[in-house]
Amino acid sequence: MTRRDAHTAGESHLPLGAGAEFDAIRRMLREWGSRASGIGDDAAVLDVPSGEKLVVSTDASVEGVHFRREWFSAQEIGARAATAALSDLAAMAAEPIGLLLALGIPQGWDEAIAELARGVGASAEQASCPIVGGNVTRSGELSLTITVLGSAARTLRRRGAAAGDSVYVSGSLGGPGAALRALRDGRVAEPGHMQRFASPRARIQEARWLADAGATAAIDISDGLGADAAHLGRASGVTVELDAALIPCLDGVRPADALVSGEEYEILVTFAATAAPDVQQFAARFGVPLTRIGEVREQDSEPVRVLGARVDPARGHDHLS
Amino acid sequence: MTRRDAHTAGESHLPLGAGAEFDAIRRMLREWGSRASGIGDDAAVLDVPSGEKLVVSTDASVEGVHFRREWFSAQEIGARAATAALSDLAAMAAEPIGLLLALGIPQGWDEAIAELARGVGASAEQASCPIVGGNVTRSGELSLTITVLGSAARTLRRRGAAAGDSVYVSGSLGGPGAALRALRDGRVAEPGHMQRFASPRARIQEARWLADAGATAAIDISDGLGADAAHLGRASGVTVELDAALIPCLDGVRPADALVSGEEYEILVTFAATAAPDVQQFAARFGVPLTRIGEVREQDSEPVRVLGARVDPARGHDHLS
Numbered sequence: 001m002t003r004r005d006a007h008t009a010g011e012s013h014l015p016l017g018a019g020a021e022f023d024a025i026r027r028m029l030r031e032w033g034s035r036a037s038g039i040g041d042d043a044a045v046l047d048v049p050s051g052e053k054l055v056v057s058t059d060a061s062v063e064g065v066h067f068r069r070e071w072f073s074a075q076e077i078g079a080r081a082a083t084a085a086l087s088d089l090a091a092m093a094a095e096p097i098g099l100l101l102a103l104g105i106p107q108g109w110d111e112a113i114a115e116l117a118r119g120v121g122a123s124a125e126q127a128s129c130p131i132v133g134g135n136v137t138r139s140g141e142l143s144l145t146i147t148v149l150g151s152a153a154r155t156l157r158r159r160g161a162a163a164g165d166s167v168y169v170s171g172s173l174g175g176p177g178a179a180l181r182a183l184r185d186g187r188v189a190e191p192g193h194m195q196r197f198a199s200p201r202a203r204i205q206e207a208r209w210l211a212d213a214g215a216t217a218a219i220d221i222s223d224g225l226g227a228d229a230a231h232l233g234r235a236s237g238v239t240v241e242l243d244a245a246l247i248p249c250l251d252g253v254r255p256a257d258a259l260v261s262g263e264e265y266e267i268l269v270t271f272a273a274t275a276a277p278d279v280q281q282f283a284a285r286f287g288v289p290l291t292r293i294g295e296v297r298e299q300d301s302e303p304v305r306v307l308g309a310r311v312d313p314a315r316g317h318d319h320l321s
Numbered sequence: 322m323t324r325r326d327a328h329t330a331g332e333s334h335l336p337l338g339a340g341a342e343f344d345a346i347r348r349m350l351r352e353w354g355s356r357a358s359g360i361g362d363d364a365a366v367l368d369v370p371s372g373e374k375l376v377v378s379t380d381a382s383v384e385g386v387h388f389r390r391e392w393f394s395a396q397e398i399g400a401r402a403a404t405a406a407l408s409d410l411a412a413m414a415a416e417p418i419g420l421l422l423a424l425g426i427p428q429g430w431d432e433a434i435a436e437l438a439r440g441v442g443a444s445a446e447q448a449s450c451p452i453v454g455g456n457v458t459r460s461g462e463l464s465l466t467i468t469v470l471g472s473a474a475r476t477l478r479r480r481g482a483a484a485g486d487s488v489y490v491s492g493s494l495g496g497p498g499a500a501l502r503a504l505r506d507g508r509v510a511e512p513g514h515m516q517r518f519a520s521p522r523a524r525i526q527e528a529r530w531l532a533d534a535g536a537t538a539a540i541d542i543s544d545g546l547g548a549d550a551a552h553l554g555r556a557s558g559v560t561v562e563l564d565a566a567l568i569p570c571l572d573g574v575r576p577a578d579a580l581v582s583g584e585e586y587e588i589l590v591t592f593a594a595t596a597a598p599d600v601q602q603f604a605a606r607f608g609v610p611l612t613r614i615g616e617v618r619e620q621d622s623e624p625v626r627v628l629g630a631r632v633d634p635a636r637g638h639d640h641l642s
Contacts, residue, residue, distance in 0.1 A: 040556070041479055042412035042541060043378035043471075048369045057364035058421040058468050060458045091363035100379040102423075102466045135466070137381045145423045145456070145466040147379050148364075155366055220363060235361070 024105065024136045028117035035121050036131040044132035046098050052151040057088035063106075063142040071183055074112035076198045078119025078144065080263075084222065085146035086127045086202035087265040091220035092157070093211035094150030096129030096204060101146055104139030116144070127204045156207065158235035160217035161270040165296040167240060168277065170206055170266045171288045173225060174253025177261025192250055200265045206286050210269050213277040221264040226304055228268055233296075233303030236270075242294035244309035256309045270296055345426065345457045349438035356442050357452040365453035367419050373472040378409035384427075384463040392504055395433035397519045399440025399465065401584075405543065406467035407448045407523035408586040412541035413478070414532035415471030417450030417525060422467055425460030437465070448525045477528065479556035481538035482591040486617040488561060489598065491527055491587045492609045494546060495574030498582025513571060521586045527607050531590050534598040542585040547625060549589055554617075554624030557591075563615035565630035577630045591617055 029036055038044045048054050061081035063069060072080065082099065089096050101120055105113065124131055129148065161167075175196025179189035189197065207218065219232045225247065233240040244255040253261070271277055282290040297305075350357055359365045369375050382402035384390060393401065403420065410417055422441055426434065445452055450469065482488075496517025500510035510518065528539065540553045546568070554561040565576040574582070592598055603611040618626075 042409040043376045043415070043469075045413070045476055046375040046377065048375050050371060054367040054369050054375060054470070055364045056367065056419065056421065056468075056470060057454060058423045058456050058466070060423045060425065060456050060460075060466065062425060062458050062460050064461065065459050088363040092366070094364070098377065100377065100468065102379045102381045102468075104381060104383060104464065133378060135379050135381050137383050138386050139381075139383050139462065139464065140385065141461045143425065143460065143464065145379070145381065147377075147421065147468040149375070149377060149470075150364070158362055 020110070021136055024110070024113050027114050031114050031117040032121045032131050035124055038132055044098060044100070046132060046149065048097065048151050052153050053155060055089060055092050055094035055150040055152055055155060056147065057085060058145060058147040059085040059088065060143060060145040069142070072198055074115035075119035075122070077142070078116040079123045079199065081144035081146055082120045082123035083200050083202045083265055084263070085148045086123060086129065086204065087220040087222065089148050089150040090203045090207040090267060091218055092150070092152060092155045093207045093218065094152040094155060095208065096127045096148060096150045098132035098149040099124050099129050099146060100132060101134040101144060103134065103136050104141070104143035105136065106139055106141055109142050120144070120146070123202065127202055154211065156211050156215055156218040158217055158219050158232045161232060161236035161238050161240070161296045162216065162272070163238055163296055163298045164273050165216055165270040166273055166276060166292050167242065167294040167296060168269050168271065168290055169221070169225065169248065169293050170203055170290055171264065172248045172250045173221070173264055173266065174249045174258035174261045176200070176263045177257055178250070178253050190252060193252070196250065197263070200263060202265055203267045206282070207267050209282065209285065210267060210277065213271070214275045215269045215271055218267055218269040221266045221268055222262055224260045224262045225264070225268065226259040226306065230304040232268060237299050239297045239300050239302060240294060240304045241297050242304065242306045244306050246291065246293040248289055248291045259306065259309065341431070342457055345431070345434050348435045352435050352438040353442045353452050356445055359453055365419060365421070367453060367470065369418065369472050373474050374476060376410060376413050376415035376471040376473055376476060377468065378406060379466060379468040380406040380409065381464060381466040390463070393519055395436035396440035396443070398463070399437040400444045400520065402465035402467055403441045403444035404521050404523045404586055405584070406469045407444060407450065407525065408541040408543065410469050410471040411524045411528040411588060412539055413471070413473060413476045414528045414539065415473040415476060416529065417448045417469060417471045419453035419470040420445050420450050420467060421453060422455040422465060424455065424457050425462070425464035426457065427460055427462055430463055441465070441467070444523065448523055475532065477532050477536055477539040479538060479540050479553045482553060482557035482559050482561070482617045483537065483593070484559055484617055484619045485594050486537055486591040487594055487597060487613050488563065488615040488617060489590050489592065489611050490542070490546065490569065490614050491524055491611055492585065493569045493571045494542070494585055494587065495570045495579035495582045497521070497584045498545070498578055499571070499574055511573060514573070517571065518584070521584060523586055524588045527603070528588050530603065530606065531588060531598065534592070535596045536590045536592055539588055539590040542587045542589055543583055545581045545583045546585070546589065547580040547627065551625040553589060558620050560618045560621050560623060561615060561625045562618050563625065563627045565627050567612065567614040569610055569612045580627065580630065
């Protein structure tokens, strides 16, 4: 955990100052306990298991852009930001080895630092990921930029799907999209939908199971099933054909809405037709379904096609309004 | 380089939208050319040389907190942010293997994206560090959160200095502090001072030379020589005794001011008295001096003491005003 002094204190921004900044770090470390390790030097020092690749991703969550303060508790904000980052490791079937949090903290949020840290810590704990470093700075809006490091002997990629492969998705979709729509309309979201929106999980163990079972390609669903299937189709040079009737939806969600529900952090994955995964074993082990929802075709004009739904599957969930 | 859709577009924040966001990424990739590698999956995949440790650090630069827009060009802002992060690798004597940029871009900065990227790219190039990933999001203020990864067979740490060791510093100090004072007073900074403030260098190669020469402990000077000497003294359980008359200062800088000049990114380093580094060879090789400025003492009441200067050496440069 490093600090660098701020020196441009003006009207709109005040640096935390040495005392307050170290205070913030101390408060976070108190929350994290033994989950934080090796903090206090200029950089963290980690081991990557011999013979494994290093996998790394960075992801920002900004107040007013990625979330609104009134939608979530500070703990949920911290947990969601960490899950969003950790989910990129899941998409690659990597084992987490470290998380770094760069926190931008505006006036008025100081009291929430411990709760934010608790949320980050809970997601890190769930992913068995130590917290190895970070940065705290005063800023005009709350932001959590989280970098995650992982290792893998064999990574899953977006490329790798081939014509004839089957397409599967973990979990039940549509909760975040439905909750978001309700909140933006000023309605109360269904508890089941809100739970998925406020407290998603990174499918770290699930993805490693899928990789071990022989998956050919994978992506995590952050932009929405349709948009992420398009990313995978484009990277693999194929057309992903989804069957709307097969998409696993939460109660009260239509397939067309599930297709554009983002921040699911479920895993979209492909398998050779001759090497289907054991969906019963998956469900028994992880408590969520693994569902076959389509097939990979030779590339045609579109990277994704949906049978039985009249939607533009590639539109992201930022175009809902 | 990943993107995650924004969905809370309101009055004060507008998401880039898929088009503009990908546009921003494309513009950056065009600037970086072959310096960027492996971008486009959920995470980057890197190799850590067998038998070496992974070293990682994250650092945020926020407009209005760490810099003012009117002080620097966009290219300088990008270069400084990357140098600040890379300097943490230098402090550990690590070899850079990857840099990730999380860019928060407010309205009005879109046109400067290429220039910001050029600056980040120039610092990465100087450090022989590939750019391996990142994140772009709309935000209320410009922020660059940069994560750097490196590897090292043997890392230098803040701890490791022992009583009797000699204390050295690279370069000539005081430029950033003097330039900052001038700018805050509304004066024009001396060109030599401004050059050090606007275009610092991460001492990557220098630090590896120092480690190979047998350095016992090191830290990069971001908070100021006095404050960082205190960090090193505290971590090593010693008192660092500096001699003000020995501190290498730029023209027009007094030792007392050099002690509190931050964002120098020079290296403060200790050596056993019996294993002094070849300062002539260092200067010839790197074009900057390596100067003996003090000695490590048994720990007493303070982690740092300065002979011949009536200052509080541990005060950071955020307390200048």
